[in-house]
């Protein structure tokens with residue numbers, strides 16, 4: 001069944017991607033800019049309103065890639081800053097913002113594109129997305145705690161006084177088996193698209209633009225989104241074969257987004273530091289969770305459903321009803337046993353057992369080959385966006401790690417927490433004569449208020 005997110009804006013079918021330059025609400029769409037050398041080489045596949053031609057605005061109160069409909073593919077990269085210069089960090093964020101604004105609208109990374117420009121210089125775009133439509137690409141940037149304070153406590157870029165209280169070091173959770181090479185990072189870039197080549201192209205070109213300032217620390221490829229972020233999307237399935245994302249916070253639930261996802265202005269007044277720059281932002285929690293696929297596949301259907309607390313076919317709670325029926329945790333069956341077991345995942349993750357908190361989940365399946373025993377190295381790359389991880393993630397993870405029956409089949413192998421600043425408001429972008437965003441000191445960039 002095709003997904004048709006309500007707020008997606010298909011690019012005009014059949015036009016070359018270079019004709020599509022709109023950056024969102026307040027910005028002009030410069031049509032038919034043929035000959036400006038700003039786009040990909042050839043037109044995409046014939047006119048279509050498929051997910052391929054979709055674009056999401058780069059500008060807005062919040063960064064895209066959070067409450068926008070979850071695409072099918074992910075490529076996420078955590079970076080370590082290698083420069084000691086604050087100005088270079090700013091310059092990097094300016095370059096990244098410009099490139100991201102262009103790529104998400106179906107343009108090449110630089111104004112010349114992959115096959116024009118000075119012949120003796122490398123092309124300003126690597127080229128592997130040249131003939132492809134934008135595929136709903138979103139690029140979301142975030143900052144790790146280590147950018148504010150180094151492991152030795154050093155104020156690396158004069159940002160320590162801006163460290164939000166919520167950007168904590170995540171505690172060690174029971175049964176964590178984290179690989180340092182898959183954990184942490186100064187910066188994160190989440191690229192989501194309906195075509196993996198588009199997501200990989202985005203990270204590759206951003207990584208190239210980081211040369212000399214930052215290097216990739218770890219990356220994760222994901223496929224088959226494991227959540228819905230819009231009521232218009234069907235609920236997908238994770239690698240345990242269960243529907244995942246049924247009770248997720250959805251884009252249409254604007255008051256739930258305000259309560260559980262976006263950082264309110266009041267958060268800054270509770271901080272001893274000046275964290276006002278995070279108002280309207282969110283916190284991205286990433287956990288690479290390996291799933292023990294082989295033993296799971298030898299487990300009875302009864303046991304699988306009891307561990308999750310929902311049935312496998314429809315995703316309905318074991319207390320009865322259909323997929324979107326609220327679970328009844330008081331319902332009991334034969335012998336007075338609760339229909340949804342006390343160690344069932346959906347019970348322990350439900351707001352009723354977590355002080356009312358919810359989270360916007362945006363995770364993906366992953367399969368990274370196999371280990372030396374032939375077991376799949378596969379699982380769920382869990383991503384959640386929350387207003388404050390101290391209230392909206394850490395207590396729930398502690399509870400799940402201690403008591404969730406599913407934990408017998410899970411191993412957390414990577415982790416990251418990042419402060420995702422708000423978006424760049426429409427109309428604030430400085431455009432060049434050809435309608436493309438410029439890299440100038442006057443152009444806004446993602447996270448600009450942090451450096452103000």
Ligand SMILES: C=CC1=C(C)c2cc3[nH]c(cc4nc(cc5[nH]c(cc1n2)c(C)c5CCC(=O)O)C(CCC(=O)O)=C4C)c(C)c3C=C
Pocket residue numbers: 238240242243244245246247248287289291308310345346349350351358359379380382393396397400410
């Ligand atoms: C700390 C937060 C969570 C982790 C880690 C997590 C891992 C995880 N979850 C599944 C499968 C399912 N999760 C479901 C619901 C659900 N999970 C969380 C949180 C974490 N999950 C929440 C907040 C919820 C919603 C609870 C509610 O409000 O009812 C479900 C049921 C369908 C759904 O609502 O999405 C499934 C299935 C796996 C396999 C997994 C680790 C690999």
Ligand SMILES: [Fe+2]
Pocket residue numbers: 345349
């Ligand atoms: Fe879950």
